[in-house]
Amino acid sequence: MQDDSRPLSPHLQIYRPQLTSVLSISHRASGVFLALGTLALVYWFAAMASGPEVFAQAQMIAGAWYGQVLLVLWTFSLFYHLCNGIRHLFWDAGYGFEIRHAYATGYVVLVAAAVLTAGTWVLALAGGQ
Amino acid sequence: MDYRSPISRARGLGSAKEGAAHWWMQRLTAAALVPLLLWFVASLIGLTGAGYDDAVAWVSTPWITVLLIATIAVVFHHAQLGLQVVLEDYVHSEWLKVLSIALVKFAAVLLAIGGIYSVLRVAFGG
Numbered sequence: 001m002q003d004d005s006r007p008l009s010p011h012l013q014i015y016r017p018q019l020t021s022v023l024s025i026s027h028r029a030s031g032v033f034l035a036l037g038t039l040a041l042v043y044w045f046a047a048m049a050s051g052p053e054v055f056a057q058a059q060m061i062a063g064a065w066y067g068q069v070l071l072v073l074w075t076f077s078l079f080y081h082l083c084n085g086i087r088h089l090f091w092d093a094g095y096g097f098e099i100r101h102a103y104a105t106g107y108v109v110l111v112a113a114a115v116l117t118a119g120t121w122v123l124a125l126a127g128g129q
Numbered sequence: 130m131d132y133r134s135p136i137s138r139a140r141g142l143g144s145a146k147e148g149a150a151h152w153w154m155q156r157l158t159a160a161a162l163v164p165l166l167l168w169f170v171a172s173l174i175g176l177t178g179a180g181y182d183d184a185v186a187w188v189s190t191p192w193i194t195v196l197l198i199a200t201i202a203v204v205f206h207h208a209q210l211g212l213q214v215v216l217e218d219y220v221h222s223e224w225l226k227v228l229s230i231a232l233v234k235f236a237a238v239l240l241a242i243g244g245i246y247s248v249l250r251v252a253f254g255g
Contacts, residue, residue, distance in 0.1 A: 028211075028215055031208075031211045031212075031215070032211075032212065032215060034208070035208040035211070035212055038204060038205065038208055038240060038244075039240070041201075041204070041244065042201075042240050042243050042244040042247070045188075045197075045201075045244050045247035045248055045251070046243060046244075046247045048181070048184055048185065048188065048247065048251050049246075049247035049248075049250040049251050052181040055181045055184065056181065075170070078166065078170070082162070082163060082166060082167075085159050085163075086163065088159075089156060089159065089160065092156060120170060120174060123174045124173070124174045124177040125177075127174060127175065127177045127178055
């Protein structure tokens, strides 16, 4: 057993955040947040199975401001986790380990996630009018 | 210095005899979710503004029913594998770690069954 009073490494509170480390912990955070989103997913299908009234209620929640905020956050988390997940799959296959590649692909992931999220909502809002 | 025998290294199973099964399944489900979730999000975009009847007609289309069930099953498998790694890394009390991982597994299975049951109920017009 480890003694809890021993100092821990790498002292996260004085460690300067880097793109690579921030994206790494964000991958986990977005994954946990998306896991919470599965509750909304199941609720939506269960509401549909329960009939038009319950489904209308679910659609109302999804369309309310708090529902829309959550859906935007889940959309961005999904695209971020998906794009960064592909980045991880390339690492697993042995590619992209150079520092400059890790940074370049990190920026590509952020831009791709932002563009996909914006595109999704532009199309959704245009279609919903 | 490597003390493992060549056959042990080749099998890569370790002492628990399951080796990289968790790691591999996490990657396999991730790869499956790329097309499934891109399709799902694209479908939801098409459904914005649609009413109950449109949503039911969409879920009831046979190949869509199949893909939705696949998506739900793989999503919960992937989520459970991911949450397990997070809990293994950050929960330091052994019994709490085992308990939380077990609870996440139970929840994932229950929610997956709930989601799949709902999709089937819509598809078969229950």
